[in-house]
Amino acid sequence: MKMKKSKVLLAGLATAALALTGCSSNGGGEGDGEGTGEGGDISIALVSKGFQHQFWQSVKQGAEEEAEAQGVSITFDGPAAETQVDSQLQMLQTAIDNRPDAIGYAALDPKACIPLFEQAKAADIPVVQFDAACESDYGNYLAATDGVAAGAVAAEHMAEAIGGEGKVGIVGHSQINSTGVERRDGFVEYLEENFPDIEIVDIQYGDGDHLKSADIAKAMLSAHPDLAGLYGTNEGSAIGIVNAANELGLEQGKVAIVGFDSGSAQIEAIKNGDMLGAVTQDPKSIGKITVQSALALINGEEVEEFTDTGSFWYDAENIDSEEIQAMIYE
Amino acid sequence: MSEAKTAAPKGSLNWKSWIQQGLAVGTLVLLFIFFSIMNPNFMQWSNISGILLATAGIGIMALGTTFVIATGGIDLSIGTGSTLAAVMTGVFAVNMGLPAWLGVLLGIASGALMGFINGFNVAFLRIPPFIATLAMMMVAQGLGLVLSGVAPIYFTEISWFSGIALGELIPGLPNGVLIMFVLAILAWVVLSRTKFGRIDLAIGSNEEATRLSGISTKRWTVLIYSVAGVFTAIAGIVMASRLSSAQPQMGVGLELQAIAAVIIGGTSLMGGRASIIGTVIGALIMSVLINGLRIMGVQSEWQFVASGVVIAIAVWFDSLRNRGSST
Known part of the structure; x- marks a missing residue:
């Protein structure tokens, strides 16, 4: 009885396997017929x-x-x-x-x-x-x-907005992965070289999490009531800062907020003036x-070792331009 | 017989939990004093209310989990579960265009359903709570991503939605904090004054005896996990309200913070002993610690270390006291 059952099962499996291989070889055949020369199989x-x-x-x-x-x-x-x-x-x-x-x-x-x-x-x-x-x-x-260059773009606009002096805080998204490190270092180095009167008082990391970044930004604003600017190194960090400012009821422009990337919340914040602007990649x-x-x-063709796909500053003024619209996302 | 059983743990419960709560309150006060000295800005109301608001989500989750841990169980699905409930609210209220209040209710109902499934798997299918809720944690994370289409769902069209957490019925106090305190009072009444609370603790101290005394422990277990699911969903909605959006990647990892808050507050991981006030204080300790370290400008890396040490010390106190009482 038991033997019979397992034999039936085996037979069933074998038929199934046959059917499957039949199918796939069929499919392969069709693909061969059509795909040659077109690169459709790549x-x-x-x-x-x-x-x-x-x-x-x-x-x-x-x-x-x-x-x-x-x-x-x-x-x-x-x-x-x-x-x-x-x-x-x-x-x-x-x-x-x-x-x-x-x-x-x-x-x-x-x-x-x-x-x-x-x-x-x-x-x-x-x-x-x-x-x-x-x-x-x-x-x-x-x-x-190029994350370092992108960080410098953010720093340049931050410095301009706060008049070249004051305290600035950074809400980073990672102290490990290269984008987090480069965007932070590019920002810090640019300010150190060009604006000695701007002091970076604190750098903390919120993993790009909106709530965590908001809580970090709130703590920074409490610790340094005279903070002039905050920089968020990715979308989540930036939105966290905007949320923090809103939750604290800060008046617009008291703290210059510079962000990174886009997303509908950040676009909205830039349009309504909560945020100064942001650096977008492409x-x-x-x-x-x-x-x-x-x-x-x-x-087998030649490929460049590094292609900088670019970083671009956008704010309320140029956000609706075609060039920027092609790079930002809701 | 059943009366004696419930009366005995209750009597010893009181002074035990008082000591634990005393320790917890003491820790909280010490942290406050320490951080205020380190940076006077710590004591400003805007910072205090920031701490409270940061506590709200985890605190509400922790309240529900207290009931589960009181049975000797655990619920790992609360972090991603809260995200799924927020996403469900978005799906109903935004994507499907149902009335927003109905969307919120259905979001809460989906939390209850998650809890129900957890409870069913634990009580009837006999899957250990750790595994049953770990499975739910993954399922919830996946479903949250699928249902949201891997993109945030924005509630900006619903004008009152952000008011759930950020409005101020009591001036100066964000509603999210108010919700946490109201739920805490409710949970305290339920745990200490109702049949639900008594059975909850009885299952935790001796499930077999409770069952033999004629209580359907399986059904109650399902109910307890379902109630925890409701708390989880409310937590998710409060956090989504703060963001005016359901973020499908939010919530991962919050379960451990909530569980830590419960344990710091004196609820025993072994079950049978629970404290709602302790849970609230435990949650506050966690966020006061993190906020204080941030205000001091301590590096993020060391903030993790400090939180870990505090949890270890809190649970060490807990085990010391258990050893003391058993000899």
Whole structure:
């Protein structure tokens, strides 16, 4: 009785397996017939730092648009939080195991990725990088915003708004990953070099979390009632500062608030004057150039080692311009 | 027989929890004095009200969790669960365009449903609370992302929504804080003056005996987790109100802060002993500590270390007292 049952099961499994392989070979055949010469079989696996923030959704959009235009297929994956270095590495591992034609990677941690890059090299998979680089010798092609330059842009406008003197605080989003570090250092270095009368009184990190950043900003404003400006190094940090000012009932302009990236809350704050302005990157270009570079590598063409996708200041005056509108996202 | 059972732990509960609360209050007062000396700006009302508002979300979550921990259980799903409830509120009130008050009620109902499932899994399917609620924590995080379309849902169209946390029925006191205190009073009455509270603690001190005395402990457990789910949802809505939006990535990690607040407040992880006042004070200790360190300009890294040390000391006191009473 028992034997019979297991035999039936086996037979069933075998039929299922046959059916499946039949299907897939069929599908493969069709693909071969159509795809030759068009590059329709080229696949690029993008492993991003995340997908929850609008910024990454824009990168994804830019990459998808370019992929469609070029007739290649892409996958876009990323961990749930930008602290999950571990799960991001697993995604990269999976991508390598899938043997795509190229991989695009945005390193959450510049060192942890090195062994996996060696694997990709051994497997002969070309790698391009976006947003933040891995410190490996392989795949040295990066499309990203120059974070130090972007931080300096924020500092320049902050200094102008507060008249070149006073106390300034920074609400950072990370003291570990390169964007957080560069945007902070670019800001700090610019002020130290050009405006000795501006004192940076405090730098704290809110992980880009809106509530945590708001609480940090409130504490800074309480500790330094004469604070002239606050700088938030990403969307969540910036919105946190704006919320803090609103919750404390500060009058507009008492503290100059400079932010980073966009998102509808930040756009709204800039339009209604709660916020002085912000530095935006060009996330769609990051996605687009990543796909372009990957394709170039696949085709054996030359690729620049670093492409600065640019950082741009926007405020109430130029926010509606076409140039800015193409870069910011709701 | 059942009377004697409930009477005995209650009597010993009182002086025990008084000591723990005394310790907790003492810690809170010490922290206040210390930070005021370090930076006089600490004592300004705007900062105090900032501390209270920062406490509201975690505090409300912690109140609900107190009931769960009192049974000897745990609820890890409160952090991401609060996010899911906020997202659900957004889905109903914004995406589906239902009346906003109904959206808020349905958001709270979804919290109750999460709690119900937790309770059911714990009581009837016999999944250990740690695992059952860990699973819910992941499910809630995933569903929150899916339902929100991985983007914030903004409540800016609903004019009164931000008033839930930020309005001031009592001038100078944000409503979110008021909600926390009202819920705390409610929870205190329920825990110390009602059948629900008695059974809650009885399950925690001896579930088997409670069941043998003719109480359907399984059903009560489901009810207790459901009530905790309601608190979780309210916490999520209060936090969403502060942001005028449901942020799908908010809430991760808050569960541990809320649980720490409960334990600092003198509720026993083993169950059978709970204190609502303690929970509120525990939550306040956590946020006073963080705020004070921020005001002093202590590096973020050291703030984590300091919070960890405070939790360890608080629970160490707790275990010392347990050892003392058993000998």
